[in-house]
Amino acid sequence: MGRKAKFTEGVVAKKGPGRKTKKQKDPLFSKALIDAKESNDAKLSSRQRKRARKRIQKVEQRKEKQLLKTQSPSPHDNSKESSEESSDEEELLLKPSKAGFSDHNNQWLKPKNKTSSKRQLHKTAEDESDSEDDEIEDENENSEAEVDESDEDMEEAEDDSEEDQDESEEEQDSDEESDNLKVQKLNDLDSDSDSNEEDNFSPESDDNDENDDLLPIEKESKKLKKRQEKEDKLAEEELQLNIANQEKFIFPAKGSEDDVKSLQDVQQRIREIVSVLADFKKLRDGKHSRSDYLEILKNDLCTYYSYNEFLMDKLLQLFPLSELLEFLEASEVQRPLTIRTNSLKTRRRDLAQALISRGVNLDPIGKWSKVGLVVYSSQVPMGATPEYLAGHYIIQGASSMLPVMALAPQENERILDMSSAPGGKASHISAIMKNTGVLFANDINRDRIKAVVGNFHRMGIINSVITCMDGRNYPQYMKGFDRVLLDAPCTGTGVVAKDASVKTSKDEIDIQRCYNLQRQLLLAAIDSVSAKSSTGGYIVYSTCSVLPEENEWVIDFALKKRNVKLVSTGLDFGTDGFVNYRHYRFHPTLKLTKRFYPHTHNMDGFFVAKLKKFSDVIPKSSNDTDEPAEDIEDSKRAAEVSDEEEEIESPKKKAKISENGVNVPTKLNGIEKKTKKLDKKIKLVKGTKEKVQKKKAKIVNQEQISEEESNNTKKKKRSKKADKLDNSKTKNDNQANKKVEGISKTNNVKAKNKKSENMKNISKESKIKNQASPSLERVDDSTEKDKGKNKNKNKKLQNKAVDKKSKISSSKKSDLIEWTDVPMDAAKKISNKMKKNTKKTIGKLKPRKSDKSSKKFKNKK
Numbered sequence: 001m002g003r004k005a006k007f008t009e010g011v012v013a014k015k016g017p018g019r020k021t022k023k024q025k026d027p028l029f030s031k032a033l034i035d036a037k038e039s040n041d042a043k044l045s046s047r048q049r050k051r052a053r054k055r056i057q058k059v060e061q062r063k064e065k066q067l068l069k070t071q072s073p074s075p076h077d078n079s080k081e082s083s084e085e086s087s088d089e090e091e092l093l094l095k096p097s098k099a100g101f102s103d104h105n106n107q108w109l110k111p112k113n114k115t116s117s118k119r120q121l122h123k124t125a126e127d128e129s130d131s132e133d134d135e136i137e138d139e140n141e142n143s144e145a146e147v148d149e150s151d152e153d154m155e156e157a158e159d160d161s162e163e164d165q166d167e168s169e170e171e172q173d174s175d176e177e178s179d180n181l182k183v184q185k186l187n188d189l190d191s192d193s194d195s196n197e198e199d200n201f202s203p204e205s206d207d208n209d210e211n212d213d214l215l216p217i218e219k220e221s222k223k224l225k226k227r228q229e230k231e232d233k234l235a236e237e238e239l240q241l242n243i244a245n246q247e248k249f250i251f252p253a254k255g256s257e258d259d260v261k262s263l264q265d266v267q268q269r270i271r272e273i274v275s276v277l278a279d280f281k282k283l284r285d286g287k288h289s290r291s292d293y294l295e296i297l298k299n300d301l302c303t304y305y306s307y308n309e310f311l312m313d314k315l316l317q318l319f320p321l322s323e324l325l326e327f328l329e330a331s332e333v334q335r336p337l338t339i340r341t342n343s344l345k346t347r348r349r350d351l352a353q354a355l356i357s358r359g360v361n362l363d364p365i366g367k368w369s370k371v372g373l374v375v376y377s378s379q380v381p382m383g384a385t386p387e388y389l390a391g392h393y394i395i396q397g398a399s400s401m402l403p404v405m406a407l408a409p410q411e412n413e414r415i416l417d418m419s420s421a422p423g424g425k426a427s428h429i430s431a432i433m434k435n436t437g438v439l440f441a442n443d444i445n446r447d448r449i450k451a452v453v454g455n456f457h458r459m460g461i462i463n464s465v466i467t468c469m470d471g472r473n474y475p476q477y478m479k480g481f482d483r484v485l486l487d488a489p490c491t492g493t494g495v496v497a498k499d500a501s502v503k504t505s506k507d508e509i510d511i512q513r514c515y516n517l518q519r520q521l522l523l524a525a526i527d528s529v530s531a532k533s534s535t536g537g538y539i540v541y542s543t544c545s546v547l548p549e550e551n552e553w554v555i556d557f558a559l560k561k562r563n564v565k566l567v568s569t570g571l572d573f574g575t576d577g578f579v580n581y582r583h584y585r586f587h588p589t590l591k592l593t594k595r596f597y598p599h600t601h602n603m604d605g606f607f608v609a610k611l612k613k614f615s616d617v618i619p620k621s622s623n624d625t626d627e628p629a630e631d632i633e634d635s636k637r638a639a640e641v642s643d644e645e646e647e648i649e650s651p652k653k654k655a656k657i658s659e660n661g662v663n664v665p666t667k668l669n670g671i672e673k674k675t676k677k678l679d680k681k682i683k684l685v686k687g688t689k690e691k692v693q694k695k696k697a698k699i700v701n702q703e704q705i706s707e708e709e710s711n712n713t714k715k716k717k718r719s720k721k722a723d724k725l726d727n728s729k730t731k732n733d734n735q736a737n738k739k740v741e742g743i744s745k746t747n748n749v750k751a752k753n754k755k756s757e758n759m760k761n762i763s764k765e766s767k768i769k770n771q772a773s774p775s776l777e778r779v780d781d782s783t784e785k786d787k788g789k790n791k792n793k794n795k796k797l798q799n800k801a802v803d804k805k806s807k808i809s810s811s812k813k814s815d816l817i818e819w820t821d822v823p824m825d826a827a828k829k830i831s832n833k834m835k836k837n838t839k840k841t842i843g844k845l846k847p848r849k850s851d852k853s854s855k856k857f858k859n860k861k
């Protein structure tokens, strides 16, 4: 290894461009150095000189011996061999030994004892260490010194051996000893060099020089640090190993689920179950289902984060497990305090400067807002600074700015904030409108509305009308707004960090109440807007809840009930609203709505939707309140049934419907739940059986009915035919009767003085009529109509009628025959009826006033 020195070459190194980059050539030494080396050789110690002399003498003696041998050759060839060997030895001594196998060094092939093999090993190590030494030499003087020492020792040993033993043997042994010694020493060196190497290659070694400058305490502390680091490394490795070889999560025995000593244990179990659920196939114990694990996880989450089971259930349905943990963790932490600059009074930059000068540490809220500031720390209470009192800003959550941004109010518009108290968003709207147009700020709560008044005064809002009424009634009093904001009352599941009571106080009824009210308010908000507004026609709906029941469902309901469509909120961040949530399918445009979460957006949980009204017509089919609730209940029930079928889903609480139609959740223990489930399934099976039976019965009935119907239709056809025949006859009769009666009446008119005779005639004729047709009212009508007809015409008709009468009488003979077939009792009845009818007709036929007047007129004439 190493580069060979060329002492003979010139001393001066070449100069020129790129010389540094050229490959390094063999080292060159100055002549002075070479001379010095030679002189060093000359300056040998007395011992060395002695040894040198001895060697020379030995060589000479051997030469002499050889000469003698050659002169007197031995009888055996062995001598030759020996001579050859000796010559070989000489050569070995004189010439440098060749590396590798050759005929000259065949001794190497002879088996060696352990020590020699060891030595061999050591030698290889030595070689390596030598090579390393070459590199280390300059840096490590100590090692060099040790090598020198070893050399000296070797020489001493050589001397001793020379003195005591035979020359050749001595030499060999001494060589071996020296080798051994050397190896031992090199071993030490190796170890040292190793350590040195470590020092050299480790970054610590670079600090050696620096270490020299350090105080001993500092050095010690450094060492301690290094040790600490090493220990940490080891601990980390151990931990990783433990994780890799982690034992499977042992499912707690029945009844021992709650035997957890501390919150840390609960947290540990949460982690373990989450990891099991993440790779359920691999890590499950085979006995328990996913829902079993989920049940324990839910209980643990409830105890660890202090939620009630109902809300935890809802959240478990809403988020994937890993995200749920993030949400729960984020909901434990307060969101950063944020303020909104009142652009009616100041600019954000000026406000920031003023607050900074008061010791407030703040920053712009983000690129998405031009008026928001986030406050990291403050030496003064933010709700009591002169700037606050002057109305330069309002303390407002970042998420509260989003609905107003989505509403995008315009100057000079008529805008309604349906539930505005305490007025954060309303004042924002007013500021964007630059105090123009009119802002109606409404709220149902009289106490809270005072806060609106206060805030508006402080912030210099002068374009507002503050009302206090139920928003649901608003369109009854006022309509035609350009835009409406409905920041609806909600369960507040997105602002748990602000109000921790939400965790335990909310249940199914609260949610139902909320979404029913939200729906009604939203429909009212839509009805308050004018679709014909030239600038607007928009409705923004927002809540601080993360539950789909209060968000997507409400919007989906409004889409069905009113002529509105979803449009983009214009907010470029936030996650899209749900289109599919569990088993529910919402309108596809619901992806245009936006959701905001504390764990992803570092702001309160929020929902924002923007609707555009395209027609003021309210669809007739819409039943605004009751229907949807039922719809949802149905869909919920459907979901519950499918939940039972699914292993993945957590078991849900069931709700019983109370008298007032509200779902009341009931707490059930495990056995009750299972029995109820089974009951339900049995009911379902029974229901389906019954349905099948009913269907069968229906089919049989239908067949029977169809048979009956066909029979009936046949009968009816027959009877119809008969009726038709009868009718045709009766029609003919009627026609004839009419004319006959008409004639008789004209006769009545003519024969004014012969009333009694006429009456007799009429009675006679009526008898005939009655025989032909039972109806006489038509006859009366015809008589009245015929009153004004000419006498001539009557005469003609009379003649015709006489002819017809004779005809009819002949034709009626058959009818009469038929009538005679009628049983006597029935015939009597009919005749009685006829009599009565005739009496009536007589009463009707009495002369009227007009007739009297006509008489008078005639008399006058």
Ligand SMILES: C[S@@+](CC[C@H](N)C(=O)[O-])C[C@H]1O[C@@H](n2cnc3c(N)ncnc32)[C@H](O)[C@@H]1O
Pocket (backbone or CB within 6 Å): 400, 418, 419, 420, 421, 422, 423, 424, 425, 426, 442, 443, 444, 445, 448, 469, 470, 471, 472, 487, 488, 489, 490, 521
């Ligand atoms: C979420 S808060 C509104 C916050 C307000 N937008 C703000 O930014 O300051 C909901 C409000 O709705 C009001 N409210 C509840 N029921 C109402 C109803 N039927 N009509 C109008 N307002 C109602 C509550 O009094 C409450 O002040």
